[in-house]
Amino acid sequence: MPHTRARLLVVLVVLSGFLTVAGSPPATAATPPDSLWFDGTALTVSNGRFTDATGREVVLRGYDVSGEAKLAENGGLPFASVTDARTSARALRALGGGNSVRFLLSWAYAEPVRGRVDTAYLAAATDQMRAFLDAGLRVYPDFHQDLYSRHLFDPDSWYTGDGAPRWAVDLGGYPDESCGICFFWGQNITQNGAVKAAQYDFWHNRHGLRDAFLTTAQRTMTYIREHLTEGQFAHIVGFDPYNEPFAGTYDPGQSSRVWERDLLWPFYTAFRARMDAAGWQDKPVLAEPNLFWNSNISSQRHEGGLLDAGRLGPRYVLNTHFYDQKAISGILMWGNASDGQYAGDLGAVRDRAAAAGTAAVVSEFGHPLSGTVAGKAPTVLKAMYQGLDSRVKGAAWWSDPAASGPVLSGQQWQWDIYHGRHQEPMNGNPDKVLTAADAWNDEDLSAVRLDDSGAVTLRQDARLLDRLYPSATAGTTLAFTYEDRSRDGSTVLTWNPVPGSLPSVARLVGSGQYGVLVWRSDGTAAPTELHLPASFPASATTVVSDLGTVYAPPSYTPAAPVAVAPEPGGTGSRRLLLTAPDPGVHYALVTNGATAPTADLLAAARAELTAWAARIS
Incomplete structure (x- = not known):
């Protein structure tokens, strides 16, 4: 006994x-x-958990690096230099307590001309990625997009996007972008006609857009594998193919679940084949379901979670995001978060991964650090970390520890050392240069910044971020x-x-x-x-x-x-x-x-x- x-x-x-x-x-x-x-051991997925070469169950914790990749000021790279990348990596490990990062890449800069991959961009991105690998961090790249592309937006627009290159947007002949009465940039996803049409075209492979993306992804993965050492490549966890996928517009009679089955999952299986061809056959696809799958606003929540993909097994990982949309709204949640606030939301992630026979990672979570809802951040983030650690709230944990469930892997959005020091011409507009916060759609979520002496400094309580x-x-x-x-x-x-x-x-x-x-x-x-x-x-x-x-x-x-x-x-x-x-x-x-x-x-x-x-x- x-x-x-x-x-x-x-x-x-x-x-x-x-x-x-x-x-x-x-x-x-x-x-x-x-x-x-x-160190030096690759991860696999076994019995629904990430495992290393000794069979130990591994938990990935860290940050998204970095939203700077959404901006034009450094050419779609997370950092201005490899030196900055090294500084950031060491601080993320020593101050932020992370052992892993989700590393953002840009399709627009990887393939600025159709059919031609920019190897200079790939070389710079790989050099910056190497800085994190050499600091003992595991890395999974992410071809990031939001609102499909910055090239959908006018120079004087209230909003911007990132992702697809200009040539992909020019093929669509999309209507002039407009979100109507929008209070948050994310409303463009479901209200901006240009964004919806562009997303629809991608998923339906209009103009061969999806195939072009997959080809660029394969060339990118091949380049990364060929330009890392064997030990460095062992610390690449897998690949996140597409950030926050959404249909744009559903076909008549099509539900979110049907869209995932007929369009999203085939995209992931095609990406899986490209990974295999690029020499990534032993690393999983970190597959994101419909972006609204686990929303905590009932009117936004969609049926999904890759329900019709069967048992995903070791070659795919359930990869989802979680933000408290009620808290961010400033209207739907009064007061602060409390003990056990997100036990149900993150418990759903555990349950879905278990049913799919694979591991789970929450590759984005966070809360604004300025504005009218910033006062909720200390409790919201504590409750999110609590939910990643255990599905049992603190008041009940000692009496029911066996109900904790697996410890979830997760990456906080975001780690941007340039916070408040940007020089971003929004949508290429020289008269609208953004310097404050994250310099992207009024977001302010970076856990870190550089102080006046150039030292990396946390913007949040170290007791919250640097965790056991x-x-x-x-x-x-x-x-x-x-x-x-x-x-x-x-x-x-x-x-x-x-x-x-x-x-x-x-x-x-x-x-x-x-x-x-x-x-x-x-x-x-x-x-x-x-x-x-x-x-x-x-x-x-x-x-x-x-x-x-x-x-x-x-x-x-x-x-x-x-x-x-x-x-x-x-x-x-x-x-x-x-x-x-x-x-x-x-x-x-x-x-x-x-x-x-x-x-x-x-x-x-x-x-x-x-x-x-x-x-x-």
Whole structure:
């Protein structure tokens, strides 16, 4: 029984000297090389999860890099230079706590002339992508589009788009763009006749547009594979073929579900064939359903989610976005988000992926950081991260941890170091140069900016963004939660307090941050890894686990069941390694709230957690 094994381990750990308390110096030993456990291993999809070469369950967390690719100022590239890309990558890892990025590319700049791929653009994009790979981050490229193309919009328009090249728009002879009475740029998707007609033409392959896109995508993927090293290419997760697909206009009698079945899914299978031809056959298509599939506004929600694609299996991943449209509207949701606000929305993502037999990734989520609804951001983002971590709200987590479900992968929109420093002539208009915020349709969602000295600075609470999460689990995650103690102004947001039934655990955690992971080990020699936020220095981190009870974990050695090591990439970020000696259910509480805890308090907290974890199977 798991609880019997846990009690036995307590005795073995104490006898073998792994119990470290206040005043004990951390052990010094060589940390694992980058090639050990994590780096250099490609991901696959197995049993509905991302897995690495050792079979560990991998969670991808990070940001979209970057909305700058939507702009013309740097030629559709995320960065002005490779140097800027390296600066951004290191900061994303060290300040933002990410282990992965969704990397934006532009069809317009990849194929500015029909049939002719711009290899200079591909070379620059690949060089910038390499900066993130070399920083130890996994990458998945995304051919991004919004409102189909900037070339649909007039120089004096209120709005703009990105995506398709000018030649693709010129073929359509579309009407003059107009959104009518629109308060948000996204209303153009369903109200702007030019946008709707252009989207319709793409999906119906008018003028061979879809085929041209697929050919450019194949050439792009071939170029990337040929110009990365084997180790770098191993860290390419897969490819996101098309951002936020929508029909434009449905054919008579056609529903969203039928459109997905007859037009969207065949596009993904065609893209899959192009990936195979480009040498990406071992990497999945990150397939997005109808953009409105998981909207939390009932009038927008469409039936979909690739329901008729069957079991997607390991060659496709369910890839969706989530924004709280009610909160963004400023009208449909009064007040702030609360504990468990998005458990149902993100639970639907877990359920759909499970039914499809594949992994899931939420490749965009976020909330505006300025304007009338910006005050909701601290709670909305906390609730979104909470929903990615677990499908159980904080108030119920300790009493029902087994209902947590898998930890979801997700990328926050967005990471743009040029925030507030743009020089973007909107729709090519030299009299309308945008400098503020994200410089695109009045958006302001970047989690980061450069300060006056040129240093990368977070625009949001570091406690919210740099999070504890299980980046690689040796076996299967059974339950996970993280109480980040992030702030809404001066208010500390504590949605998952330790219950009174665990008094020693509550005393140990105090007012600090903490996370709890429960997993079923499969007996692999590779350790379970959790990203350690910068707020968890090894000297102030406490781990209470059936594997050992440690204050100030030592540097990694194969003999240490609880240890700390650098993250790959040399950015200074760190990971906690938990090595289970045998298969079975294991748990670990990780907190920065304790100051020199006594051996008695650590033992009492472990006894409480061992009894609590025995109920989870």
